[in-house]
Amino acid sequence: MTDLQHEVEQFLYRQSELLDTKQWQAWIDLFADDGVYWMPADPAHRHWDGVPSIFAEDKNLMAVRMKRVLHPDAWSQRPLWGTNHVVSNVVLEKAPPEGEIVVRSRFHMMELRRDDVRHFAGAYRHHLVKTDGGFRIRLQRVDMTNAQATYDYVLQVWV
Amino acid sequence: MLQERVPDVSKYVEPDRVRREVYTDPAIFELEVQRIHERVWIYCGHESQVPKPGDYYTLQIGRQPMVMVRGSDGRVNVLYNRCPHRGNMMVGDRHGSSGDFFRCSYHAWTFHHDGRLRSIPMMDSGYAGTRYGKDHPECSMKRAARVEAYRGFVFASLAPEGPSLKEFLGKAIVAFDDMCDRAPQGEVEVVPNCFRVIQKSNWKIFLENQLDALHPSVTHQSTGRAAHEVEKEIEQRTGAAPLAYHMLSAFATVTIDKWDNFQTLNYPQGHCILTGYMGLRPKDPDTLAYEAVMEKAYGRKRLEEILGVNIHHVLIYPGLSVQSPLQQLRAVRPLGVDRTLTEIWHFRLKGAPEAIYRRSLAYYNLVNSPATLVNADDLENFWKCHQGLSSEGGDWVNFARHFGKDIERDGRVETAANCGTSEAPMRNQMKAWAQYMQGA
Numbered sequence: 329m330t331d332l333q334h335e336v337e338q339f340l341y342r343q344s345e346l347l348d349t350k351q352w353q354a355w356i357d358l359f360a361d362d363g364v365y366w367m368p369a370d371p372a373h374r375h376w377d378g379v380p381s382i383f384a385e386d387k388n389l390m391a392v393r394m395k396r397v398l399h400p401d402a403w404s405q406r407p408l409w410g411t412n413h414v415v416s417n418v419v420l421e422k423a424p425p426e427g428e429i430v431v432r433s434r435f436h437m438m439e440l441r442r443d444d445v446r447h448f449a450g451a452y453r454h455h456l457v458k459t460d461g462g463f464r465i466r467l468q469r470v471d472m473t474n475a476q477a478t479y480d481y482v483l484q485v486w487v
Numbered sequence: 488m489l490q491e492r493v494p495d496v497s498k499y500v501e502p503d504r505v506r507r508e509v510y511t512d513p514a515i516f517e518l519e520v521q522r523i524h525e526r527v528w529i530y531c532g533h534e535s536q537v538p539k540p541g542d543y544y545t546l547q548i549g550r551q552p553m554v555m556v557r558g559s560d561g562r563v564n565v566l567y568n569r570c571p572h573r574g575n576m577m578v579g580d581r582h583g584s585s586g587d588f589f590r591c592s593y594h595a596w597t598f599h600h601d602g603r604l605r606s607i608p609m610m611d612s613g614y615a616g617t618r619y620g621k622d623h624p625e626c627s628m629k630r631a632a633r634v635e636a637y638r639g640f641v642f643a644s645l646a647p648e649g650p651s652l653k654e655f656l657g658k659a660i661v662a663f664d665d666m667c668d669r670a671p672q673g674e675v676e677v678v679p680n681c682f683r684v685i686q687k688s689n690w691k692i693f694l695e696n697q698l699d700a701l702h703p704s705v706t707h708q709s710t711g712r713a714a715h716e717v718e719k720e721i722e723q724r725t726g727a728a729p730l731a732y733h734m735l736s737a738f739a740t741v742t743i744d745k746w747d748n749f750q751t752l753n754y755p756q757g758h759c760i761l762t763g764y765m766g767l768r769p770k771d772p773d774t775l776a777y778e779a780v781m782e783k784a785y786g787r788k789r790l791e792e793i794l795g796v797n798i799h800h801v802l803i804y805p806g807l808s809v810q811s812p813l814q815q816l817r818a819v820r821p822l823g824v825d826r827t828l829t830e831i832w833h834f835r836l837k838g839a840p841e842a843i844y845r846r847s848l849a850y851y852n853l854v855n856s857p858a859t860l861v862n863a864d865d866l867e868n869f870w871k872c873h874q875g876l877s878s879e880g881g882d883w884v885n886f887a888r889h890f891g892k893d894i895e896r897d898g899r900v901e902t903a904a905n906c907g908t909s910e911a912p913m914r915n916q917m918k919a920w921a922q923y924m925q926g927a
Contacts, residue, residue, distance in 0.1 A: 382682075389853075391713075391720075392732075478683040478684070481866055
């Protein structure tokens with residue numbers, strides 16, 4: 329295994345761990361200042377801007393979501409609620425010596441909310457840049473296999 | 488018989504309160520399907536969802552699986568999604584193209600897009616001497632009893648008799664006029680994406696929430712405050728925050744007491760209009776550029792009339808919620824007594840600058856997507872309401888807020904001054920419900 333492969337995998341595992349442990353600010357900090365988290369409404373869409381999306385959030389909108397979730401009167405956040413992510417099949421798609429790294433992976437997320445279990449699965453595609461503080465995400469595309477299915481209830485935070 | 492199990496539904500509805508069984512009794516739900524959803528005009532979709540002959544979209548009306556399809560003559564038909572031969576569903580996908588005709592996947596019977604039989608394999612030899620043949624009505628796909636469109640919005644009724652679509656819509660027709668008039672070309676076009684969210688509650692709980700002006704500052708306080716904080720931060724950093732933040736922060740900045748300043752207008756058939764609060768006519772360059780295009784299309788006087796329409800929300804009972812100034816629409820499809828599907832669409836104003844579409848899109852993504860920052864807390868309330876109403880902790884749902892102050896004039900019920908949080912819309916919806924349920 330190359331060092332880069334290992335480094336990237338560790339980064340992806342840490343990112344999902346931050347979601348499962350609800351460390352929202354630390355999760356947001358993994359994005360570059362102009363970073364975007366995007367879950368397309370349509371797998372055919374190629375760019376996040378100007379099309380309907382399930383999520384299309386820059387760091388400002390991520391901050392709104394985090395502050396909402398942490399607000400004591402976010403009623404839907406009150407019940408017992410947790411997730412468990414498994415990330416795998418990590419493939420380096422582009423790894424030039426300098427510049428942006430593109431990495432594909434697969435995820436499976438199980439969610440418990442009150443007494444209901446839901447499963448979401450799909451593919452991540454991360455565009456990463458290397459900084460002194462480690463990798464930062466320029467764009468994370470999340471293609472959920474069940475993105476087009478009906479939602480029994482909604483998604484409260486990032487997948 | 489169902490009718491005997493539910494002796495007189497009018498006993499369940501009083502002017503200022505409603506029995507809890509109206510929301511939770513499966514027998515009442517079955518009766519609602521028959522007497523309301525499978526009788527009145529139900530929204531099927533927009534003509535631009537099926538642009539080419541053969542294009543179809545499926546939907547449910549009451550318990551009936553239907554298909555909206557454009558024929559080779561350009562007309563939009565609404566048919567039962569069922570082959571008359573053995574009952575096979577004609578199309579299994581949610582939407583797509585059927586080509587030049589429908590072809591059943593079981594025994595290859597084919598049908599024109601208006602439902603008429605086109606061919607049966609070896610028909611002459613196979614059906615000679617039987618009661619069936621090409622012109623037998625039971626050999627064609629059944630059509631919805633009535634189909635009508637208004638400004639591209641297609642409705643169907645499964646009852647052969649009843650008011651016309653225009654009579655049914657009455658003053659609520661403004662939902663479509665307001666949306667289309669805001670387009671320089673006078674038309675809207677669907678953005679081909681439907682968000683579908685299920686709520687575990689009775690369909691009426693959703694409708695009652697739509698024009699409930701008291702709930703936003705309570706239910707959506709967390710999102711309003713979060714958006715307000717970030718909006719202020721962005722303003723300090725860059726001078727101005729995008730309009731989308733205002734759409735969200737209004738939930739916190741329009742405080743609970745201010746909501747009484749708004750007004751609801753309630754109409755026969757259960758329809759209702761909530762007058763607006765959105766403040767979507769700022770003086771920024773995007774709005775001014777749009778107004779210039781509109782002025783060219785309509786002239787100054789008409790432009791002022793169009794942009795002066797003061798609507799936040801129009802509810803078309805029993806299954807459509809329209810936010811015309813933001814070109815959003817939610818169709819409500821009851822799946823069961825405690826399960827309801829909403830199908831959520833938005834539209835482009837034909838001829839309007841891209842920046843104006845971006846406002847509609849921002850609202851669609853932030854408020855109406857399955858990752859909504861707003862509706863999550865509504866759905867939580869709906870579920871809790873349904874659970875509570877299933878209990879024997881009380882018999883009634885209370886709609887008495889500002890009861891007795893409603894003003895009746897010009898065939899509608901208006902909320903009085905400073906009574907915007909009146910529960911008049913719920914009272915009005917239940918009045919229509921009782922009339923429908925008594926077979927009116």
